Structure formats: structure tokens, C-alpha cells
Amino acid sequence: MIPYGRQSITDEDIAAIVDVLKSDFLTQGPAIPAFEKAVAARVEAKYSTAVNSATSALHLALSALDVGQGDMVWTSPNTFVASANCAIYCGANVDFVDIDSETFNMSPIALEKKLEAAAASNSLPKVIIPVHMCGQSPDMKEINTLAQRYDIKIVEDASHAIGAEFNNQPVGSCQFSDITVFSFHPVKIITTGEGGLATTNDPNLAQKMQRRRSHGITRDPALMENESHGPWYYEQIELGWNYRMTDIQAALGLSQLSRLDEFLYKRREIFSRYDAALSHLPLKRPKQNSQSAWHLYVIQLDNNIRHERRRVFEYLRDKGIGVQTHYIPVHLQPFYQKMGFSYGHCPIAENVYQRSISLPMHPYLPQADQDYVIQTLTSALHD
Ligand SMILES: *Cc1c(COP(=O)(O)O)cnc(C)c1O
Secondary structure (H helix, E strand, O other): OEOOOOOOOOHHHHHHHHHHHOOOOOEOOOHHHHHHHHHHHHHOOOEEEEEOOHHHHHHHHHHHOOOOOOOEEEEOOOOOOHHHHHHHHOOOEEEEOOEOOOOOOEOHHHHHHHHHHHHHOOOOOOEEEOEOHHHOOOOHHHHHHHHHHOOOEEEEEOOOOOOOEEOOEEOOOOOOOOEEEEEOOOOOOOOOOOOEEEEEOOHHHHHHHHHHOEOOEEOOHHHOOOOOOOOOOOEEOOOOOEOEOEHHHHHHHHHHHOOHHHHHHHHHHHHHHHHHHOOOOOEEOOOOOOOOOOOOEEEEEOOOOOOHHHHHHHHHHHOOEOOEOOOOOHHHOHHHHOOOOOOOOOHHHHHHHHHEEEEOOOOOOOHHHHHHHHHHHHHHHHO
């Protein structure tokens, strides 16, 4: 099966991991701050906190923004469940803002309307989590303008988008947000096996995230409530979790980061090849601007043919092509349906879901495999 996404691991990656294995620290060592510093420099953010997954980073981000019981968080329905679950972890409620049918990103128009209604009914969200679907930034400038109007914080879920830009600034620079989160799962742009990272320019938020990824413990005397008992002394001053990344992961991340531009270049090449080869087929090709990280290639099939997506999906899978669908709208998951969400809540995301297929897309997808995907999809649509 040709996978829809997969990591690229070189001998340099392996050597970097072996170096850590032979060193004094497998975790809580020097590779973590080295990786954090490199990511912060690359995305032009002041602070960065590496953790064991983007899911943990999203949880820490909301925790640092004091999201709790009774608060409301809004995100996109066309995302992985973690973008919404992080609010539930904090005891908050979730709602979904429908997407733009061209970009699959949170629609600023839908957001504006929903904010006006929420302001009238006194149910404004505390935080909005726009998602960088397929590696392309949402209109963060517009989303930020709307959020500021109502004093709402923003966490960008840029799990798909390290290396992308918006408004000629790197995604992660938090130009239009409080915190940005990246994922380093193997199907994402760079990998640490499992891993994630949160960037911010706010020292206060950074400090909270750093502390809460490790139990809420501090060794900083300035933050302690009691007098030190001696050199071994530390204090837990609040509740945190064990969301730490290991040095093994951080070393892999640092090595992968050095190839980020190569990964983006290769992804863009595949994107262009698909685009040219599929232009004559009865399907809608994805729209990505030149600043995307090219994470996914999502085609949309004709809306009017019943079961067409399922037929084509099964055809491709039967021929050994590991297509996927991004995403089942989160509000239609049983867990969220039990909270009262149902079909019709986000009609555009629901429609996009019914028509979408993600084709294999990863930097070293061999050209022969790309051609096979193109040929097979062509026969699927002409049969
Ligand atoms: C992958 C992904 C996550 C979760 O990332 P993990 O690192 O696996 O926790 C969250 N949001 C989006 C949009 C993702 O694609």
C-alpha cells in the first residue's frame, strides 16, 4: 500500500539519535533546549516549549490562557479531534465555526456572524483555535481583527504547517495569535516520532507552559512559596502534567528541522505534478497559496453523484493506494453528537467531507508511485 503520508529518515537522523543514546541524558538534557531554540529561530518566535505531542501542546496552551470550567472555545470542524478535545480537557465547552469551501480553513465570514450572535446572547468564546488545514494558513489577520474586537485569545493549530508563511511571516511567529502549536507525528512535515511544540512571544505564557509540561514544578526561588529546605528543594506550585519530550525525540527533531526546506520543496513539486496531471479530470483540485507547507493534497469529487467518494476511495484502496479522508467533521463524532451537535451545524465542512479524498503526499513519494496514483485515479473516474 502506498501510504498517504510517511516520514523520511536519513543516516544523519539515526546518528543524531545514537549520539543521545550514548550520552548522559535520555530526557531532560540539552537536546530539548537546543531543539526549542532552533524551532523558535526558524519560525521567528521568542519562546518555544517542546512536548510529547501537539495534543499536549494544545492542552498546555489553553491551560496557560486560563481556560476552565464554564469557558467556551471555538475551533474548526474540519480538523483532527485533538483541536477540540483540548478544550474538554480544561472543563470548557466547544463549538465549531464553519469553513471556507475553497481553503477548508475557518471562514472569517462565518466567524464574524457567529461572534455577532454570541455577543448578543452573552456566550462569546474565550479562545478561538483556527487550524492550518493542509499546511495553509487561515486568514489570521482577519480572524485576529475579529477576535480583538471581542477580546478573545487565539491559539493556532499549525500541526500541518511548520515551514509555512502567512503575510510573509513564518507560521509560528504568532504575529496574529497568542500561541501556535506544531505536531511532529510521522505523517506531519517534520517528525520526532511523537511530539509537539508551542511557540509564543509572551514570557508569561511560555513560563506557564514550560512549568505545566512537568507537573507544575519550579526550581526558581523567586516563584517559591516556602523557604528552601536545601539544594534538593523544588516546589509544585500548581497542577501540571508529564508532557515532556525526550532528548531522543528532540535530537531527531533538530536533525529533521535542518531538512525542512528540502521537505517543503519536494512536497511542492508533487503538488504541482498532481495539479497538472489531474487538471482534465472531473474533480476539484485543492487551492493552496505559495506560502503553504503542502501537507495534504485533498481532491473533491462531484457533489451530485451519490456514493461517488466511497466508490472512488474503495477503488484506489483496492489498487494499493493508501488514500485517506481529512476530516470527518469533529462535531459529527459520537462523543460530540452526545453534546447535542448534529448534521447541519457546519454544512460546508459536512459537504467538503462527503466529497474529499486525500492522495498520497510525502516528500520522497517516488515519481513512479505518483504516476500510478494519477493513472489509477484517472481510470477510477473514467470507468
Ligand atoms: C496531527 C494533528 C493534531 C495532533 O497531533 P499529535 O502530535 O498527534 O498530538 C492536532 N491537530 C491537527 C490539525 C493535526 O493534524
